[in-house]
Amino acid sequence: MKKSIIEKAHDFILKMPSFLEKIVAAILLVGVAYSCIQLGIHVVSLTELAFDEYIEDILVTAFNAVIVIEFIRMLIKHSMNTIVEVLIFAIARGLVVGHEAPLETLIRIVCIAILLACRKYLFYEKDFEEEM
Numbered sequence: 001m002k003k004s005i006i007e008k009a010h011d012f013i014l015k016m017p018s019f020l021e022k023i024v025a026a027i028l029l030v031g032v033a034y035s036c037i038q039l040g041i042h043v044v045s046l047t048e049l050a051f052d053e054y055i056e057d058i059l060v061t062a063f064n065a066v067i068v069i070e071f072i073r074m075l076i077k078h079s080m081n082t083i084v085e086v087l088i089f090a091i092a093r094g095l096v097v098g099h100e101a102p103l104e105t106l107i108r109i110v111c112i113a114i115l116l117a118c119r120k121y122l123f124y125e126k127d128f129e130e131e132m
Helices: 005-044 051-076 080-097 102-121
Strands: none
Touching (some): 005 051, 051 080
8 A cells, every 4th residue: 555645754853853953963973083083193192281180181072072972872872871971071071171260160070970860770671771
């Protein structure tokens, strides 16, 4: 039995967001690959930065690349686990490279603990499965 125009349009509209997510993920993947190459060049090059600034610059670039990689995974694999992992990495980046007040650091640590507790106690087994 042939599908009507409305059914075909409905199927197209349902598939379009997934297709657009994959395009965005591909664009981000190209950007993060370029960032990783730049990070490698930066690591082996001699700079005029002080050692602390040099290490901080490398950490910021590396954490940004990891967060984008996790974000790409989140776009491709639709699961609660990948969403929580992206949030944990984003919060952890601020802990490692941020120079914040002790209260803000404590809030970030509590947020990570809450996310980990939610992941352990509130997720079902199917939340760890990846939708394709």
